[in-house]
Amino acid sequence: MSFCSFYDTDACRSCSMIDLFYGEQLNEKGALLHKLLHPFEPKQWLKPSPSQLKGFRNKAKMVAIPSRDGIVLGLSEESSLIQCPLYDVSMQHALGQIQTWLRELKIQAYDVRVKKGELKYVLLTRSAHNGTMMLRFVLRSHGIIGRLKNGLDDLVARVPKLTVITVNIQPIHMAILEGEEEIFLTDQTRLEENLNSIPLFIRPKSFFQTNTDIATKLYKTASEWAGESKPKIIWDLFCGVGGFALHCATPERHIVGIEIEAEAIACAQESAKRIGFENLTFKALDAASFGAESGERADVIIVNPPRRGLGEQLCKWLERVGSERILYSSCNAQSLAKDLENLSGYRVNRVQLFDMFPHTAHFETLVELVKN
Incomplete structure (x- = not known):
């Protein structure tokens, strides 16, 4: 075991x-x-x-999966990976809150079998320097951006460390993680990290x-x-x-x-x-x-x-x-x-x-x- x-x-x-x-x-x-x-x-x-x-990964890449109870962030309808031990507890908590928030907004996950739904992936990155996080929603189209914006204050109230939130548009029916278009939903556009007293910055598409x-x-x-x-x-x-x-x-x-x-x-x-x-x-x-x-x-x-x-x-x-x-x-x-x-x-x-x-x-x- x-x-x-x-x-x-x-x-x-x-x-x-x-x-x-x-x-x-x-x-x-x-x-x-x-x-x-x-x-x-x-x-x-x-x-x-x-x-x-444990808790060493600073990035989570979650597939949005449709289920009867709403979106599942993980591998299947029965297997949510929001409590993966590779993420620290703050990331696990954030992923749990994000999943609940998406369900309350009735956001539909993209169903690859029938090519319907909007949300494809949820990507979360955490700065070890100050604990702030960047959240990216990878969508099929622009259709639900307004709904996400309207609920954003509620999400940030639940997870105050979310300082950068974006939408990425990936319209192609292929296993491609992200598209070219990135839309910022927050004023802040990058996370600050600090390694060996060297300031480093992380934007949505930067490695x-x-x-x-x-x-x-x-x-x-x-x-x-x-x-x-x-x-x-x-x-x-x-x-x-x-x-x-x-x-x-x-x-x-x-x-x-x-x-x-x-x-x-x-x-x-x-x-x-x-x-x-x-x-x-x-x-x-x-x-x-x-x-x-x-x-x-x-x-x-x-x-x-x-x-x-x-x-x-x-x-x-x-x-x-x-x-x-x-x-x-x-x-x-x-x-x-x-x-x-x-x-x-x-x-x-x-x-x-x-x-x-x-x-x-x-x-x-x-x-x-x-x-x-």
Whole structure:
């Protein structure tokens, strides 16, 4: 038996390793990482950075499901996941209040079988810094926005920590989480987070790590590794809201952060203003586009690509740039290993596992590459 009743009753099997002792989970993940990276002969394997076991997730992505009693936030008519132990008690309480409020408003969940109803998903994000939350309703159309607005004061009275509330329009009958159009129902448009005394901001479409405690350790470690050679220029590719770049910032160091999502860049720019360093630059570009246009050479390059990895083309460009060191933060050890094959001009110096996703087979890896 695990500590999760949803897993034990087969209602949810997302946490496939939850019935293992946590030490066994880390051992299995470490063994996989060693197997994949052994051919590259890392000089140093550092101890894994462990996570809390409960209440560590700062994001909840809930499917809205129709039932006779009204909307259910979870997996099926019988299985609401609002009390998932991966969320802290404040998020569980908020999700419960949101579900009750939606039922009282008689909001209809989108039924994929008959293509009727309005609400598709409820997305909730919590700041560990001050406990404030961002709530997003993903709708099929604009049809019920007025009803949501009319009941908003009541919802906020029940959950005062809800400071950012939006509607996202996703009209396509496909398993796509969100659409292009985002409509703010509140004056406030972003959450403020604070990691290692660095202010970070989260807007609806900006990427942010799901495990705040582990993200704090990951950013701190990367900034320490990056700073050891006293680099003058650092590039942060796939920078998101700027976590790595901002942690590496110093008054004398020039840092450029690149991210394709404009909302994330807006957050990073807000953080840079708050810090007050003028040599921090963030651009909304595809990393490959930046690679094609950049004329200078960075001393250290930090990359944090999506699960698909960097790909052969970007790896070849990194080799041509020839920076002395690359720090690679990966959420997919398989694609990391493929990219390391394409970065043959570098040797693996240090490797550390960060358990961003306890109870699953997933984890984050930070690798330091040094030019041959």
